[in-house]
Structure formats: structure tokens, C-alpha cells
Amino acid sequence: MTAPTARRAPRWFVPGDINGFFGLVVDNLSILGFIAMALVGIFGFPADVVFTRMFPGTALGVLLGNLAYTWMAGRLARRTGRDDVTAMPLGLDAPTSIGMALLVLGPAFVAFKADGLDDQAAAIATWQLGMASLVVMGVLKTVLSFAGDWITRVLPRAALLGSIGGAALALLGFLPLVELLRNPVVGLVTFGLLLYVLVARGALPLRMPGVLLAFLVGTLLYYALGLAGLGVPGFALPEPARLSPQFPWPGTGFIDGLPQTVPYLPLLLPFGLLMVVGGINVSESARAAGDDYRTRDVLLVEALSTLVAGVCGGVAQTTPYIGQPAYKQMGARSGYTLLTGLFVGIGGMLGLVAGLVQWLPLAVLAPIIVYVGIGITVQAFQATPARHAPAVALAFLPSLAYLLAIKLGNPAWIDPERFAALYAGTGAHGLPELATLVTLGNGFIITAMLWAAMLVAMIEGRTRTAAAVLSLCAALTLVGVIHSVDPRGGVYLPWALDGLRAVIAWQFAGAYAALALLLAALSLQRPDGPGPGGPTPL
Template sequence: MHNARPRWFVAGDLNGFFGLVVDNLSILGFIAAALVGIFGFPAEVVFTRMFPGTAFGVLVGNLIYTAMARRLAARSGRDDVTAMPLGLDAPTSIGMALLVLGPAFVQFKAQGLDEASAATATWQLGMASLMVMGTLKLVLSFAGDAITRLVPRAALLGSIGGAALMLLGFLPLIETLRAPVVGFATFGLLLYVLVARGPLPVRIPGVLLAFIVGTALYYGLGLAGLGAPGFRIPDALPLALTPPWPTLGFVDGLPYTLPYLSLLLPFGLLMVVGGINVAESARAAGDDYRTRDVLLAEAVSTLVAGFCGGVAQTTPYIGQPAYKHMGARSGYTLLAGLFVGIGGMLGIVSGLVQWLPLAVLAPIIVYVGLDITVQAFQSTRREHALAVALAFLPAIAYLLVIKLGNPAWIDPARFAELYAHGEGSGLPELATIVVLGNGFIITAMLWASALVAMVESRFRQSAAWWLLASVLTLFGVIHSVHPQGGVYLPGSLEGVARSIAWQFAAGYAVLATMLGLLSLQRGKAGA
């Protein structure tokens, strides 16, 4: 169908709106829970300083993606173009809270700062971190189209499919089932309306109905004494206007970023790779956005967020095909951006973060993760399916890293002991898991690209991919031997860390050499 002027809103935009808003609210909820609950960070600073700027970055990015979708619809004459969804990146946002902001707050207090001063310094560190990551993304965004041409679709979709299944599927599923009655009811209703497309007795968006039912169950059962352990009524937050004014506070925070650059730079790099992947995902779903434009939009929104007090970087979500299946077009990103951005200024977002239970928020993320996982297989060639499956494995290791690195699971002293020594022969088992998980998205892309080249009998090209993996391993871009995933110079490593890094690099180099020699066989394709 050809429309000169695409419609601003369609019915499916409401479902997309609720899904995208919930994605962002759930991540903000995780950030608040980590900083306030684990590290004792002042809640007022989180809700009135960090959240407004963070939410404003989401607003700016979604406005840009809305404009891009309307431009593509007008240019192509189609009315089924779905905008790229933009929000807060889950892995790096949680990583910022647990590995950067929380520990920095504790360290500032240990240096003698009072709580208010330590909180301000941590906030400045968060802003400066976004400026560093945003600048890196801005510079690298211009290489996006070239990388898309070089890396096969199985590698792009497989790496993001593994992340979707593990981080957007499994982890939120655990939060869903911590309140089983609420979780099963909400998740089942979402599957009914979004997958089975079953009819409803009321004319409201299915996603909204699922949230209403889940929230009512959660508080109804809790007040009746039948809810999951730990039920409580959250404290009410007063509405207050807290505009995300531009500030140069990040300048004071830049010196604080130096000890964390080994974390921040990979965080930014992962978002560039992820942006390339989601652009390919949207292209596979029928919407051909230019990769450079997708990356530039996320870089600009991250920089705006940091300049206005935000502490979590924005990214295009991997769920664009899922939103397309919901019937969403371009209105949902406009609505979601306005709601999150304006709601962040008025305190509405902070209030919802307090009141919406994770058992209700998490199921929509599980659905998006499953949808993207399915697309990774459906949108690649049949003979490349094994490469897609191979790309999932590093994400499993990263999932274990997230859990095993939690001090509530393994005491830090015991973790360090197992990491350095372990039991039995070979490298320490825990260290092997951590090293496999660090840089998992890039690792998955390299593995899948190498296997696709092997399947197509391009053995020299496969050898080149394995050799690249060997070089990146030496610098910790993939398989970092630092438990936190930082990069380093090869000569700076010592002891078991040095042994692990060099053995992983040597393993890739030996494999590359073998393939290179095999490609020399007469009559065999090898280019």
C-alpha cells in the first residue's frame, strides 16, 4: 500500500508503547534496586538527579528513531514500517550500577567523604562515563556500514540471538517466577495475546491488560497474606518537577573515570556491535535502516543523557521485529519517548519504578528475547544454522558470570581462590567460564563468521577470523582475564592470568594455522 503521508498512530502502537515503556522501567528498576538496596546509595539522588537525565536520553533517541521511520515510510511508500525501539541497555546499565557506580560510592566514602559528597562524586562519575562511551560510539558509528558488509548475517543475528535468549529470556524469567502465581498469569496472558493472538473480552491493548491483571494479582495476594515472601507496599514518592538541565558536572567526573576505562570502553564498543546487529535484525524484518544512522542516533542520545545528568547509556533494542509483530509502526516510539522523558522530569517514572513489581515487568522482556531468538534462525540460510547455534554459547558463559560474580552466591575471597587455582587438571574451571563470557557478543560474531566461511569452503577467510580472535584475546577485547572484563596490554599480565590469555590466543592461532595449511590442498577452494 502506498501512502504519501504515513499515519502517526495505528492500533498496534499501543502494544508497542507499553512493551517499550516496560523495558525501560524494568531497567531503571534494576538500577535503583542495585544502588539503593545493595550499596546504600541515597534514593533521592537516584530519582531526582540520575533518572531525569537518563530518561531524557531515551526521549531524544526515540524522537530521532521516530523521524527515521517516517522518512523511510515516505521514501518507500509503505505504511508497515516499524521504528527502531530505543531504550536503556540492560547488561551495561546493570554493569554500571554493580561494577562502577556502586563500588565508586563505597570507595568515595572510604576516602572520608560524607554521604552527600560521595553521592555527588558518584553522580559526576556516571555522567562522565556516558560522555566517554558516547564519544567512542560517535567515532565508531561511521564504520557501521562497512562492518555490516563484512560480517555474515548468521554472525550478526546469532550473536544477538544468544544475548536475547540468555539475558532477555532467562534472567527476566527468573524474576518472573520469583512470584509464580503473578508471573505465570502475566506471562501466559502475554503469550495468549501476542503469540496466539487470542481474542479478549475487553477492547484494550493486550499488553496493558496483562499488566493490569498481573499488578492486581500481586497486590491482591500480597495484601491477603498469600503473596510471595518479601511482599511490601512501596513508599509513595511525591511528584516534583526535576528538569534534566544541561550541566558541566561531567567535567569534574572525568578524572574519576580513569580507573574504570577498562570497563567503560568495552561497554561502549559492545553497544556499537549491538547497534550493527539490531540494524541487521530490522533489515531482516523488512525495514532497511542505514546502519550508520542507527549508530549515530544512539551515540547522540547517550551524549545528551550524560550532558543532562544521566548515568545509563541508551541503545537500539534488539526487539524491532517483535514490535513489528505486535503491529507497532512509528507512533509507539514517539509515545514511549515522551512518556519516559516527561515522566522522568515529573517523578512519574520514579513512582512507577517503585510500584510495578518485577514479576509483572519481566515477562514482556522474556517475550522479546524469545522472538529475537527465533528470528536468528528464521532469517538466516539453513546451512548456516549451526553457526547461529554456535554463537549462542558465549552468551551462556556470560549468564553464568553474572550469577557467579554475585557475592551472595560466592564469597569474593572464595571466588578469587577458585579463579586463580581451581581444582583438577587444566585451567581453573571458574576462570575458563569467566574468560569465555567476557566480550561474549564479539566472540560470538567471530565464531559464527569463521564457521560460515568454513561451511562455504572459504578456509583462508575462516583462518583470518580465527587469527583476528587470537589478536583480540591478547588485549582482552574478547576473553578478558579480568573478572570485570577490562582490556589491557599483553605485557601487563602475570601469573595465572597471563597463562590463560596466552593459551586462549595460542589456541586460536593454532586453529588459524591449521585451516591456512588445509586451504593449500590442490583442487580445494580456499579463498
């Protein structure tokens, strides 16, 4: 008899992990850099609170999640006897992290200052709100991780991906595009190089990740042109980085922030829900690439890392990245997630990450975010059936309303007194235009989900289901979950409204109810069945 061959222990680190490490680290640094830019540069947030209070806890979530995914990869490799198992990549989620900065933390900081707090006190209150927001999303994701398959059965992909696709196009695509064009030479060169290597799959003279190459070229170009005095608008060298070790101990600050999360629940709850659905899709993607991770384990790791980060001061949630097969194709195994977790986690605690982020030009970070926004938007169409494309497009529209509301709320664009009084008068041809715009934008992610779900039901011939979704829209409108008439998007009881606010709320709710009744009546014509499969030509 032939003696059995001894099973060789799988290697946890291979040369391909170097490429994987750079790619994953750049993704995380880009998001941290954009968060800092948005809060400090756009909203005037005190930098010390961002770098010494928000970043350490946020980095801790990345560390813990990547350590867990590294261990899961090793367990799978030992169980299967394979040496080609690739760990699940984990990092900060781009859409919701940037959404937290632009839609929650920044506006909250402005609101706290308007209530009479000085900059430092308002920043601390905003930080506590960010912690509480992460705890809310972490708890939601923990609960939903046990019901992920049910969620994907109830909500069509057009609703899930269309809602986040619209936010990606408007907030990750358009807003950063404006920022990169404020420094056009650096921004456009970096963006064009990203499109060349990532979209067109153009050849490179060097074997290195495309994002890293664009990142380096843009940064070198920015400092070379700026130091040579060749017209880099607003160029200035940052202050020398000083390491400021801050260990993110668990605290109770999030408890003080919990009451402040109520107006933002229409944003926070969809953010958490989308990460659960994304985690399911990522698990399926990894399984198709040959690495069979248990979906519930993948979801629980991201949920618990988000929850721990929130308790320890973090403000951005973690998520498994969709690119696991791409990292496998690079030749990465499990070393890249271990290195990334240690670099971001320990570097975040020591202040090294904060120091690096301060040297990253906005004109270089913005193109990366624009590319992410484009990718998410394209996926919304590619990953849904072609006949549901109108529902995806419909889901984009509430995001555009919110984008305009953000810009119109900028004092540089419109008189603050006029914006503050947007619910004070009536319009000549109906409801006031500005008030209608803000009302449409409030709760835009949930609105987009429901609109897309309604249209998918129509397309599939399930008219009664569409009527039920519209009835739900009417109910949610009356309490401000969608179409809140509170300029900040808060929820309320309908009988607490008065004046024009009450008129708008009841008008929107009545519109949904009327359409629901009409569809219910139309559904009596024939049994529900498949629709024709697309929109009727004009």
C-alpha cells in the same frame, strides 16, 4: 479540463496512535523498571541516585529521539502525499540497557565500594561511569552510522545476531525467569498470558495491546493478593511517590567517568555496534512495510539521542524498535511516538516516571524481559541461513560462561575469598576450573562474534578466512579484549601479567594460534570454495 484535486494534509494523529502509545510506553517503563530493580534490589544501589540522576537524562534521550522520528514521519508523509506513514518507534534498548545494569553499573558499584567509597560516593562514581559509557557508545554509533552497510558485509548475521542472542537467552531469559519464579503466582500468570497473546496469538475479549493487558493483569493480581494476605512473598507497598523535578542539564560528569570505562570496553563497543546493525535491519523492515526512511537518518537520530542522554546524565541507550510494521498494522501513524516521547521525557524530568516505576512489581516486569529475551534468541536463528545455525549455537556458549561467573561471584553462592583468589592456584587436570570459566566469560560478546564468524567461514569453505579470524582472537586474547584474566574484564599489555594470569593468557592465545596454523595448512589442499552446507552427521 478537470481541476486538479487538492492534496489533503496528512493526519499526524489517528485512533490507532492510542494503541501504539500504550505499547511503546509499556516497553520503556518495563526497561526502566528492570534497571531500577537490578540496581536497587540486587546491588543495593541508593534509589535516589537512580531516580533523580539517572532517569531524567535517560528519559531525555527517549524524548529527543521520538520527536525526531515524529518529524521524519511528517516529512515523509508530506513528500509522498500519503496519510498512512507510520513513524519509527524509538525507546530504550532492552538487551543493552539491562546489560548495562547487570554487567557494568552493578558490578562497578560493588567495585567502587570495595575500594573504600561509601554507598553515596560509589553511586555517584557509578553514575559518572554510566554517563561516560553512553557517550562512548554514542560516539561509536555516530561514526558507524556512515559505515553501516560495510559492517553488515564484513560480519555475518550469525555473528551479529548469535552474540546478542546468547546474551538474551542467558541474561534476559534465565536471570529474569528466576526472579519471576520467586513470586510464582503473579510471575507465572503474567508470563503465561504474554505467551498466549504474543506467541500463540490467542484471541482476547478486549481490543488492547497484549503487553499492556498482561502488565495490568499482573499488577492487579500482585496488589490484590498482597493486600488480601494470600501469600505474595516479600509483599510491601512502596513509599508514596513524591514528584522531584530534575531537568537534565548538560554536564561534565561523564569526563570523570571516561577512565573507568576502559575495563568495560569489550562490552560497550559491541553494544554500540549491535545497535547500528539493528538500526539497519529496522530501516529495512520499515521499508518493506512501505515507509522508505533513509537508513543513515535513522542511525544518526538514535546515535545523537544516545550521545545527548549521556552528556545529560543518562545511562541507557536508545534504539529504533524492530516493530514498526506491527505499529503500522495497529493503525498508528506519528502521534504515538510524539505522545510517548512527551510522556517518558517530561514524566522522567518531573519524577512521574520514577513514581510509576516504584509501583511496578518485579514479578510483573521480569516476564516481559523474559519474553524479549526469547524473541531475540529466536530471531538469531530465523534471520540467519539454516546452514549457519551451528555458528549461532556456538555463539551462545560464552554467554553461559558469563552467566555462571555472575552467579559464582555472588557471596551467597561462593566464599568471596575463594572467588578473589581464583587465579592463585593450579588445577589437578589442567587450568583451574573457576579461573577458566571467568576467563571464557570475560569479553563474551566479542568472543561470540568471532567464534561465529570463524565457523561461518568454515561452513562456507573459506578456511583461510577462518584462520585469519583465529589469529585475531589470539591477538585480542593477549591484551584482554577477549578472555581477560582480570576478574573485572579489564584490558592490559601481555608483558604486565605474571603468575597464573600470564599462563592462562598465553595458553588461550597459543591455542588460537595453533588452530589458525592448522586451518591455514588445511587450506592449501584445495582452493577455497563453498562448503557442504552443514555439519557432518556423527
